[in-house]
Amino acid sequence: MAAPDESVVSKDEMRRFMVECMTTAGASESHATQLALVLLEGDIRGHYSHGLNRLDMYVRDVQQKVCKGDGEPVILKERAGTAWVDGNNLLGPVVGNFCMDLAIKKAKDAGIGWVVAKGSNHYGIAGWYALQAMKQGMLGMSMTNTSPISFPTRSAVPALGTNPISLAAPGTGDDSFVLDMASTTVAIGK
Template identity: 55%
Template sequence: MKAVGTSESHADAVAICLTQADYKGHLCEGLYQLKTYVDEVEYGGCDKDAVPTILKESPVCAWVDGNNGLGVIVANFSMNLAIQKAKKCGIGWVVAKRSNNYGIAGMYSLKALDAGFLGLSFSNATPLVAPSRALEGALGANPISVAAPATNEDYFLLDMSTATVAHGKVEILGRKKLPVPTEWANPVTGALTPLGGSDPSSNYKGFGLAMFVEILCGILGDSGYGPYVRRYGDVHQAANIGHCFIAVNPNYFAPGFEERLSDLMNYIRNMQPADPERPVIVPGDFERQHMSTVDHQGGICYAKDLVKICQMLADRLNVTHLSPLI
């Protein structure tokens, strides 16, 4: 990122976001996205130097202009603002427009969690997902993340796409020349299916969740929405993505929130599993297990084709290659 003129602080924020995604097991939003971030800066789709500005605010709400900056910078600014408001008023709600891809939604809900709050993070995205019963894409994968504190440093962390799978998983199959399951994407148009697969299954629920995120981000914040967000791969144009961030202080409600949440999560974890080899988990356990595996292995395992892409990018920018541990 620095090789294409990004300031050290902005480049650091991007690096943290990408590596944390891989560390937590959300590989489609990690190093896999680095070339896109670089291309957006190099070819003018994103302003690497932009700093967000507040357009309108109240004690609990704010509307932010990302000024076409790096999505990570816009998101950190906006969630920090929501946290500041939650500290004063019990809740902070911030919506941002004119942003770019901000990585994994859980980065920002966890930021609120670190402050002792419930954190919620949403974003719309490039229109790759077909609405229920449609052939073409009109909505983004529109992620949702919710983080909530429990006792003994435990926590609930939901970090999910409202599409059946992230687009990166489809691209990975394409690079390996493997077929894409019809539950993931329309075999004719390539449009991703909403969460729930293809009609007549329950994909209208995933479609409804994607529309919900679109309302919070694109409609509420006056960013691009639905088909008006930049098309995938067009790194020359501004994306105009919208985000929404909410921080809530649970202490403004009934006491004992963390204890009750711990009780519920531990009850679920201790239920009899359908498969004895696969214990019952709650949202957040997958990420913790993946981080534990990475720690045990001493590093993140990357696919050879991704490493090759990164080496080619390094050659193009005249920077040092990755240094594999094994």
């Protein structure tokens, strides 16, 4: 329930706004939509540090050509249950979705799907990807490294990233287990 001085915005309106901002910045509609869905899920799940408030970072990254707003990841090497992907410096959610879709396919075919990527960018909440596998009746796991921004004990310089990890497992009925966390005390943006 919104407070008297607050407004409630529908999920569809939030998604439309984010897609419009990203396409105006130079992202393709497909890539903008993938990003918007991840950011929206971040807000819905209560990870406000990785929701709509991150949109300006992605807009700047595409406008300033820090990352590409269109293109496709490429599989560099693969086996029945594994793959190595080059994200081609695309938006992180595009690379993350590509990798998780591939991992799910491999898991269905080979019993396990383990996909790693290089050349990616900030991919939003790690839980988005683990949940995709869980919705297919699988155990899902997603993790990424980040730039060094955290100071190890007695260090004078940052050397560790927040390095988020997410695990998701279906339960009985509507029950499930989902862990989505940074490996530091808090995620950036909180």
